[in-house]
Amino acid sequence: MTCEQLRDSYELYALGLADEPEQTAILEHLGDRCPVCSDGVNHARALNASVLALAPDAAPPARLRRRIMAGIGAEPERQWGWSWVWAAAAAAFAIVAFVYMGQVRETNRQLAYARSELGRTASELTNTAADRSRLEQAIQLLEQPDTEQVSFGGAAAQPPRGRVILNPRRGVLLIAANLPPVAAGRTYEMWLLPKTGGPRPAGLFQSAATGTAIHFLPGAVDRSQIAGVAVSVEPATGSLSPTTTPIIVAKL
């Protein structure tokens, strides 16, 4: 299909709603770095975001902010805002309410977990294009004359193996295999190892069921200050510095 035939499908594609054969055709054009379709899809995403902003205004409850902050470990989640005097006066009611809210919280937690599991499964089933995009980024990095790469994991018995590809203008790409599975609520975190100072966070990623992973940190990197790249297993929200022994250390 031609770009002209696809132009009316860019918005639906960006919403994940394009029908066939347009969906596949746009994917192919983007894979071939078609400038018309790339530009068209970018404009479509911008239009889509603006259309979403037309949703009827609704005020979220104050507790939602607390929940989100608690979710990243920033501050404890608080369900009760009563003063102690009022709470004391309503103590009997509070006991009953507390039991009830505990059940509600547990139900919400189970629902959130189930949704998270569904999302993760869907992601595993549909990550082909994302992986393809990352591989394209890897190829772009390899084409640059100032790109360097280093292998890791060759010496150990059953180690994570792979390659770190670094371009000081474009970013750092990690390609890994043999990654051990991580427990629920944990994730891999990549670190840049400066020549001086502690490791710097470089993004979270998960492995595929086969133990492979491709993770890209876009953006310029001061090569003169970077001594290597590491990966450790961290809580799902990430860490400011490694909390476990790195499973990958690649010296550049």
Next chain:
Amino acid sequence: MSILLLPILTVIVRSGDDGDLVRRLQERDASAMGDLYDRYGRIAYSVVLRVVRNQAVAEDLVQEAFLRIWTRIHGFDAEKGSLGGWVLTVARNRAVDYLRSLEGRERERTTELARGDEPAVFADFEKDLLNTDRVRLLRGAFEKLNTNQRTVIELAYFEGLSQTEMADKLKQPLGTVKTWVRSALQTLRQELVGAAAV
């Protein structure tokens, strides 16, 4: 079917200093998460609530969306990306996925990359996607659409229906639905492009 969109955007969305906010998020500054929520939480909640129409579910989904932003922020380019556009897209996708799972309409073929969940696809965007002037302009364009055009736009953006699914729901020929969608999107597109050219 009487789906009416009431475009009441009362939130002033500031996006001029998103670059600094992104850098703080990438440095794992927890207070930046609070600022992100203060900036985009209300509008994200509005979008999600419009999709799922249930306050408790909307809260869960917005929390998931912001956690997703937190865990993927390192892939976001602070200099070029539209943070607000990305937040809204992630929130909308979470809500539509929830709706589809309830209705047994699992996604097929689509990818997180295509749907804009990946931060990298929000690079090279104009930063003020949610600028109030732009939204006001789009609201005016939306009001120019006829009832059928508005309906299909709402079904696509806020209910996550493909054109085939819309035709089935509206009991209209697929070709008719495609015409409504195409003409509606052309109108919205032209209004924004025309305004940008002035």
